[in-house]
Amino acid sequence: MGTGTENILLDITGLSKHFGGLRALDEVDISCRQGETLGIIGPNGAGKTTVFNVVTGFSRPTSGDIRFGGSKITQKTAAQICRLGISRTFQGVRLFREMTVWENVWLGQNCQAKYLNPLFWSRGVNEAALRADVEALLNEFQIFAKKDAKARELSFGDMRRLEICRALATKPKLLLLDEPASGLTPVETTRLIDDLRKLSDAGLTIILIEHDMHVALGLSDRIVVLNFGQLLAQGTPTEVRHNPAVIEAYLGKSAEAVNA
Amino acid sequence: MQFDEFFFIDLIQTGIDGAMLGSVYALMAIGFALIWGLLGILNLAHGQTVAFGMFAGLVSAGHLKLPIPISFACAVVTGVLVALLVERICYRPIRRAHELVPMIATLGFWITTEEILQKIYFHMYFKDFMPFPNPFTMTRFTFGEFVIRFDYVVTMSVAVVLVAALYFVIYRSRLGMALRMVAAGHDIAHLMGVNVLKTLRSAFMIAGAFGGAAGYLLGYVANMANPYAGSMATVKGLFTMILGGAGSIPGAIVGGIVLGFTELESAYLFSFAYRDAIAMGLLFLLLVFRPQGLFGTRVEDKI
Numbered sequence: 199m200g201t202g203t204e205n206i207l208l209d210i211t212g213l214s215k216h217f218g219g220l221r222a223l224d225e226v227d228i229s230c231r232q233g234e235t236l237g238i239i240g241p242n243g244a245g246k247t248t249v250f251n252v253v254t255g256f257s258r259p260t261s262g263d264i265r266f267g268g269s270k271i272t273q274k275t276a277a278q279i280c281r282l283g284i285s286r287t288f289q290g291v292r293l294f295r296e297m298t299v300w301e302n303v304w305l306g307q308n309c310q311a312k313y314l315n316p317l318f319w320s321r322g323v324n325e326a327a328l329r330a331d332v333e334a335l336l337n338e339f340q341i342f343a344k345k346d347a348k349a350r351e352l353s354f355g356d357m358r359r360l361e362i363c364r365a366l367a368t369k370p371k372l373l374l375l376d377e378p379a380s381g382l383t384p385v386e387t388t389r390l391i392d393d394l395r396k397l398s399d400a401g402l403t404i405i406l407i408e409h410d411m412h413v414a415l416g417l418s419d420r421i422v423v424l425n426f427g428q429l430l431a432q433g434t435p436t437e438v439r440h441n442p443a444v445i446e447a448y449l450g451k452s453a454e455a456v457n458a
Numbered sequence: 459m460q461f462d463e464f465f466f467i468d469l470i471q472t473g474i475d476g477a478m479l480g481s482v483y484a485l486m487a488i489g490f491a492l493i494w495g496l497l498g499i500l501n502l503a504h505g506q507t508v509a510f511g512m513f514a515g516l517v518s519a520g521h522l523k524l525p526i527p528i529s530f531a532c533a534v535v536t537g538v539l540v541a542l543l544v545e546r547i548c549y550r551p552i553r554r555a556h557e558l559v560p561m562i563a564t565l566g567f568w569i570t571t572e573e574i575l576q577k578i579y580f581h582m583y584f585k586d587f588m589p590f591p592n593p594f595t596m597t598r599f600t601f602g603e604f605v606i607r608f609d610y611v612v613t614m615s616v617a618v619v620l621v622a623a624l625y626f627v628i629y630r631s632r633l634g635m636a637l638r639m640v641a642a643g644h645d646i647a648h649l650m651g652v653n654v655l656k657t658l659r660s661a662f663m664i665a666g667a668f669g670g671a672a673g674y675l676l677g678y679v680a681n682m683a684n685p686y687a688g689s690m691a692t693v694k695g696l697f698t699m700i701l702g703g704a705g706s707i708p709g710a711i712v713g714g715i716v717l718g719f720t721e722l723e724s725a726y727l728f729s730f731a732y733r734d735a736i737a738m739g740l741l742f743l744l745l746v747f748r749p750q751g752l753f754g755t756r757v758e759d760k761i
Binding site for chain 1: 632635638639642643645646648649650651652653654
């Protein structure tokens with residue numbers, strides 16, 4: 199693969215996060231190229247979600263460096279990082295539950311604008327165009343028909359898609375998905391894979407944490423395996439699938455059964 | 459008491475006055491509701507924005523003889539400044555602590571500033587009483603049997619305009635959008651690019667403006683400034699907010715009107731001296747049967 203550093207979008211070096219004595223992340227290096235889909239897998243408690251929390255500014259790393267598009271974001275707040283173009287979803291869906299589907303996406307849409315001029319709409323903001331964007335997003339994820347329903351009234355699959363919609367409404371350069379397929383029916387999962395593939399084909403960089411190996415191995419260009427806060431392996435899905443250390447830690451010892 | 463036609467006329471008259479007084483309670487309760495809704499803390503210092511707004515009004519209209527709109531603006535600005543001070547010393551430095559900690563800090567702010575205000579008040583006005591200027595005291599409209607005080611009309615109009623402005627900000631402005639996101643959860647709001655601290659500071663400022671305005675209107679209607687107005691505002695504003703449903707703005711508005719109405723009706727029907735006790739007792743009974751308040755939907759496990 200290309201060695202040029204200019205197309206590396208997210209570069210994590212020596213990242214550690216300790217909670218008291220627990221080393222949730224220990225000297226982890228992960229980098230993600232522009233346009234690729236990177237899967238992060240690992241057993242429970244491996245530190246996958248902690249990576250997301252630290253990257254999005256939810257929690258501060260104990261040590262280490264995170265660079266996004268070449269500039270350091272380690273000390274920035276979550277709001278600043280969002281405006282730089284990193285957006286995420288949560289393992290347990292977190293929406294504005296009392297607001298409508300439309301409002302959820304609409305609010306996400308508006309985060310890119312400056313906070314200044316708080317009282318009125320900034321001049322030069324084309325509200326009609328923004329509305330059209332929201333509509334297009336909702337259509338793309340097939341929840342436009344439910345736009346006036348409260349978020350809490352949706353089915354779980356719709357909530358998941360709405361959360362992705364809201365994350366996309368912030369116009370991210372990098373989308374972080376925390377177990378997007380968990381809790382979905384097989385049909386919904388297939389639909390989700392299609393949707394994500396479309397996003398990826400459109401050039402969006404995606405990092406996804408996934409328990410469902412079918413989804414993770416099927417969608418990712420490259421896979422990173424974490425175990426007890428440390429980097430266990432990385433490579434293409436095929437490489438990872440045949441890596442003995444991964445098979446032992448994550449897939450269990452019955453490697454033949456998995457590879458069969 | 460005779461149940462003749464005058465009884466009923468007075469009953470209705472009292473109800474009208476009560477609803478108008480209630481609009482001021484609504485203004486006080488909105489400040490509590492905003493902070494509770496966004497932060498989940500009881501801002502016990504909020505009453506002090508009312509007291510300081512009232513005294514800013516007394517100083518600017520009484521001593522400096524400024525015209526009413528300007529002295530009203532002074533009261534509002536003072537309310538905002540007091541609220542900013544509360545945010546600065548009672549919320550921001552200790553916001554990561556348990557939610558009771560900022561509440562205790564606001565309690566301290568309340569007691570301290572009230573004592574200071576009271577000392578100044580008795581030092582300055584014990585001998586030379588200064589009434590709160592109200593040029594409309596004697597202006598009245600009569601509709602058949604009913605009398606409408608002009609200053610009540612002004613009070614209610616101001617309240618309506620302020621509430622309309624608040625709704626406009628919440629539903630039509632960027633700040634309102636940020637406020638609604640923060641109310642839904644600080645961390646999601648943060649993640650969606652909202653500067654939560656700045657938004658909360660704006661919320662404190664809005665609450666302070668409402669408090670200052672309420673203080674001015676209370677002083678103006680009563681024709682005097684009262685150093686204990688802060689305590690009164692905290693007790694009544696808090697009660698109004700809880701009555702309407704904690705954190706709900708329509709609840710605060712309706713709760714204020716209900717409280718004002720109940721208070722004056724119980725003063726009329728029973729006894730003026732016990733009006734607060736009777737009104738609060740009745741509303742307490744209401745809460746026994748509807749603990750989430752008039753507009754509350756759920757009771758959260760905070761405090």
